[in-house]
Amino acid sequence: MSKKQTYPFWLGGVAGSLAACCTHPLDLTKVRMQTIPSAPGVKRPSMFSVIRSTVAESGVRSLYTGLTASLLRQMSYSLVRLGTYEAMKERLSENGPPSSGPLLVAAMAAGGLGGIAGNPADILVVRMTSDSVRPPEKRYNYSNAITGLAALVKNEGARGLIRGLGTNTTRAILMNGSQVWSYDFTKSILLHSRIPFVNYEFRDNLALHTVASTIAGTVATTVCSPADVMRSRLMSATGKTNPVEVFTRSLREEGFGFLFKGWTPAFIRLGPNTVFMFIFLEHIVHSVWLYALSSPFYGHNMEAFQLLSRGGAKFDKNKFKDDFRLFDKTERQRDKAKAAVKFADGELPPELDFFKYAQGGAPKRKETESGSLGRVGEEVGGTQMKRRRTEPTDSQDEDSPPIPRHRVTAKGSNVPKHIESFEDLQERYKLHTQLLFNLSDSGFKRPTGIQSHAIPILLESRDLAAISPTGTGKTLSYLLPIISSLGSPSAKLKNDCGPGVRALILAPTRELAHQIHNECLKLAQGRKWRIVLFSKATASTLADKSVQDKVDIIISTPLRMVSALQAGSLELRNVRHLVLDEADRMLDAEFLTQVQEIITACSHPQVQKAVFSATLPAGAEKIAMDMLRDPIRIVVGLKDTPLPLIAQSLTYVADDPSKLPTLLQYLSQPYNPPVLIFVSSQPRATSLAEELVLNGVLNVDCLHAGMSKKEREDAVSRMRRGESWVMVSTEVMARGMDFKGVREVINYDFPQNVQSYVHRIGRTGRAGREGKAITYFTDEDSPYLKTIANVLLQSGSSVPEWILKLPKPSKMKRRQMGKIKRSETVNKASNIGRNDAIKRREMIAGSKRRKEKTERQVSTAEYGADAEDGDEES
Numbered sequence: 001m002s003k004k005q006t007y008p009f010w011l012g013g014v015a016g017s018l019a020a021c022c023t024h025p026l027d028l029t030k031v032r033m034q035t036i037p038s039a040p041g042v043k044r045p046s047m048f049s050v051i052r053s054t055v056a057e058s059g060v061r062s063l064y065t066g067l068t069a070s071l072l073r074q075m076s077y078s079l080v081r082l083g084t085y086e087a088m089k090e091r092l093s094e095n096g097p098p099s100s101g102p103l104l105v106a107a108m109a110a111g112g113l114g115g116i117a118g119n120p121a122d123i124l125v126v127r128m129t130s131d132s133v134r135p136p137e138k139r140y141n142y143s144n145a146i147t148g149l150a151a152l153v154k155n156e157g158a159r160g161l162i163r164g165l166g167t168n169t170t171r172a173i174l175m176n177g178s179q180v181w182s183y184d185f186t187k188s189i190l191l192h193s194r195i196p197f198v199n200y201e202f203r204d205n206l207a208l209h210t211v212a213s214t215i216a217g218t219v220a221t222t223v224c225s226p227a228d229v230m231r232s233r234l235m236s237a238t239g240k241t242n243p244v245e246v247f248t249r250s251l252r253e254e255g256f257g258f259l260f261k262g263w264t265p266a267f268i269r270l271g272p273n274t275v276f277m278f279i280f281l282e283h284i285v286h287s288v289w290l291y292a293l294s295s296p297f298y299g300h301n302m303e304a305f306q307l308l309s310r311g312g313a314k315f316d317k318n319k320f321k322d323d324f325r326l327f328d329k330t331e332r333q334r335d336k337a338k339a340a341v342k343f344a345d346g347e348l349p350p351e352l353d354f355f356k357y358a359q360g361g362a363p364k365r366k367e368t369e370s371g372s373l374g375r376v377g378e379e380v381g382g383t384q385m386k387r388r389r390t391e392p393t394d395s396q397d398e399d400s401p402p403i404p405r406h407r408v409t410a411k412g413s414n415v416p417k418h419i420e421s422f423e424d425l426q427e428r429y430k431l432h433t434q435l436l437f438n439l440s441d442s443g444f445k446r447p448t449g450i451q452s453h454a455i456p457i458l459l460e461s462r463d464l465a466a467i468s469p470t471g472t473g474k475t476l477s478y479l480l481p482i483i484s485s486l487g488s489p490s491a492k493l494k495n496d497c498g499p500g501v502r503a504l505i506l507a508p509t510r511e512l513a514h515q516i517h518n519e520c521l522k523l524a525q526g527r528k529w530r531i532v533l534f535s536k537a538t539a540s541t542l543a544d545k546s547v548q549d550k551v552d553i554i555i556s557t558p559l560r561m562v563s564a565l566q567a568g569s570l571e572l573r574n575v576r577h578l579v580l581d582e583a584d585r586m587l588d589a590e591f592l593t594q595v596q597e598i599i600t601a602c603s604h605p606q607v608q609k610a611v612f613s614a615t616l617p618a619g620a621e622k623i624a625m626d627m628l629r630d631p632i633r634i635v636v637g638l639k640d641t642p643l644p645l646i647a648q649s650l651t652y653v654a655d656d657p658s659k660l661p662t663l664l665q666y667l668s669q670p671y672n673p674p675v676l677i678f679v680s681s682q683p684r685a686t687s688l689a690e691e692l693v694l695n696g697v698l699n700v701d702c703l704h705a706g707m708s709k710k711e712r713e714d715a716v717s718r719m720r721r722g723e724s725w726v727m728v729s730t731e732v733m734a735r736g737m738d739f740k741g742v743r744e745v746i747n748y749d750f751p752q753n754v755q756s757y758v759h760r761i762g763r764t765g766r767a768g769r770e771g772k773a774i775t776y777f778t779d780e781d782s783p784y785l786k787t788i789a790n791v792l793l794q795s796g797s798s799v800p801e802w803i804l805k806l807p808k809p810s811k812m813k814r815r816q817m818g819k820i821k822r823s824e825t826v827n828k829a830s831n832i833g834r835n836d837a838i839k840r841r842e843m844i845a846g847s848k849r850r851k852e853k854t855e856r857q858v859s860t861a862e863y864g865a866d867a868e869d870g871d872e873e874s
């Protein structure tokens with residue numbers, strides 16, 4: 001179910017009332033259609049004839065007859081049903097997202113309560129809207145809801161208030177169960193799903209609310225129609241009425257179809273009503289929340305929160321405890337005091353320590369159990385099954401190597417003060433409230449270590465080199481300052497900021513660029529910045545200067561960008577913010593020339609440059625520092641060191657052919673999907689994936705740069721949806737990709753270097769979660785083992801004594817590390833007779849790809865459709 005914010009109880013009533021104002025004429029028409037007495041042989045009036053005759057009474061105004069009753073109904077029925085459902089949902093969410101069953105029950109129960117609360121107003125609605133179609137002597141002539149209510153009690157006593165209560169409550173139960181529940185359900189299904197063909201991904205915005213509420217309206221109309229018809233007939237009747245009698249008489253006279261009588265007008269009324277109600281509700285909740293965040297009154301003593309929650313369900317301070325704290329100065333001051341004490345110790349304040357690795361360094365390492373070479377398939381790290389401890393540990397074993405300290409070190413002139421909360425940004429840098437809201441909406445309550453330091457530095461227009469472990473939120477560290485510094489969208493500024501793109505983010509792979517683009521869109525929600533993922537299609541659109549000048553941010557791979565620069569179809573002269581994500585990769589031999597060309601094209605004198613990575617070897621760092629102006633260098637934890645949250649181990653597998661049986665054996669036992677498996681080449685990735693499938697491993701997927709754009713996108717989507725249990729990949733997935741659920745990484749092939757190891761295993765243990773990383777090593781890999789073992793050691797995983805005693809590989813030797821030649825297939829035994837088949841298949845696939853490419857090029861030329869980007873995989 002989708003995550004929703006708690007809102008004051010009465011907001012549901014307000015949203016319902018606003019919706020009722022829009023759809024009351026339809027409501028009136030529906031009631032009239034349902035209550036006009038039928039006479040044998042006389043055709044029932046159509047919806048349009050009812051509307052026509054209503055307007056004939058006293059003009060368009062008569063379509064609003066009974067509006068006061070309708071508003072009273074919303075302020076009782078909708079207020080209770082929506083408020084109660086939200087409160088129940090909140091309760092059910094205490095231990096994680098609730099499942100649909102309990103939510104459906106909650107929705108129905110809340111509907112029942114709403115039905116009871118709204119019954120008197122419902123009677124008034126039916127009577128007031130259908131009064132004019134009754135014989136004059138039988139009319140009620142209520143002038144408004146209040147006098148109507150008084151007349152009802154006076155004439156029929158308190159019992160009059162419960163007329164039709166049974167059917168009305170049944171209808172309300174069905175209505176809430178179908179409408180509110182199906183809205184939430186549809187929303188959660190659609191959120192982040194992609195519509196095929198148009199390739200649109202739903203986000204929590206107007207489009208999603210509209211589609212989900214339309215579906216909810218259709219479901220609700222169908223489910224509620226029978227109860228609705230019965231309710232109208234019972235409520236419009238005077239004197240004693242028996243529901244069974246009404247039902248059997250209607251059935252006898254009109255057949256079974258009477259239960260769906262007025263479905264079309266009911267839908268025409270309920271459909272828009274549902275759409276309006278949910279859209280109003282979503283927007284009012286959003287606005288109230290924004291108001292709460294920005295109001296100066298809230299900062300002091302939370303009066304406004306109390307005001308908002310007065311008279312209904314309380315604003316759930318427990319759920320919003322983090323936000324609550326943002327506005328509670330006493331608490332904040334207490335936190336600041338605590339932070340000051342912690343900082344004196346050289347540690348991070350607790351609120352910066354989102355990922356908990358800052359609490360005194362790495363966990364206590366486990367002692368090696370075996371001092372000798374393990375048997376094939378035996379994990380010699382000794383820690384892989386044991387969860388990492390992240391509590392601070394002061395006591396150290398004499399023999400233990402030093403525990404690494406994960407603290408933040410900042411070097412440079414006049415380093416701006418770090419922030420302690422996102423709210424500090426609003427106080428210090430006037431961060432737009434919408435951004436603050438979007439952060440909170442994404443569940444980002446506190447800045448991580450890198451964010452708390454990098455964001456103020458970038459907001460103060462300084463150049464930055466930031467090194468922080470994988471999964472610690474580097475993306476937000478640069479996105480937030482960029483978006484905040486841009487101020488208004490270019491299109492609005494009307495060239496005040498100069499024409500042309502204002503921010504450029506470079507990433508080494510298409511997948512990563514896509515992911516950053518998505519993060520950027522999420523953060524920018526609610527404002528109209530133009531954020532473009534640079535592809536062949538967008539490049540051709542942006543070739544039009546007038547379009548280009550309206551773009552605020554471009555996210556691209558270097559290759560794609562350089563092609564556009566060389567073609568003269570893009571200008572970067574106005575770029576004020578340039579970020580290199582995965583900086584060491586971007587500055588390595590393969591990309592350096594392209595990146596330099598792009599940097600040169602960003603010729604604005606005030607361009608701010610920043611480089612981010614989890615690893616930055618000395619060579620790359622030197623290049624980066626030379627390119628930055630008066631830079632600040634931030635390091636979180638130890639350079640090139642993974643988080644202690646990842647339990648790392650090394651598994652001896654003797655030789656390459658022994659890896660497959662070891663892996664199959666591992667996967668035949670319970671494991672934590674999804675598992676990400678890294679191999680050294682594209683053919684090996686395909687081959688391993690095939691072998692796993694042939695051996696009955698379920699939900700195996702494969703991703704490498706040799707696959708088409710569509711295949712790669714599909715593989716990433718399957719992974720995000722949790723449909724892939726085992727993903728075999730190459731280095732293309734090693735950097736930056738954020739699949740929160742990845743619990744285990746297996747290095748099937750030994751990594752090429754330390755950086756590759758750190759990034760590969762960094763696909764797990766993200767955002768504070770624990771992870772597990774296993775690295776297979778063969779006799780051939782053993783000369784390089786010590787290099788990786790040192791990384792394990794630095795980050796607190798244990799390493800067998802014998803590995804520690806291995807000689808340190810020379811620089812020359814280390815360079816050879818990534819150059820081990822491995823067979824293209826992982827199972828030579830199945831090669832016999834298969835090689836030909838594989839070659840044939842590859843030839844067919846190749847020709848298919850070529851054909852597709854030609855077709856795409858043709859269609860690109862004709863329709864400007866997206867075409868495949870260049871591959872950036874090494």
Ligand SMILES: Nc1ncnc2c1ncn2[C@@H]1O[C@H](COP(=O)(O)OP(=O)(O)OP(=O)(O)O)[C@@H](O)[C@H]1O
Pocket residue numbers: 354443444445446447448451468469470471472473474475476613614735736737738740762766767
């Ligand atoms: N302040 C925050 N609070 C909670 N979660 C956060 C916060 N900032 C980022 N995250 C989440 O942490 C995860 C990792 O973030 P991100 O991908 O930016 O890490 P990274 O440091 O760039 O990793 P890598 O080095 O692998 O690229 C993401 O799922 C992101 O949504």
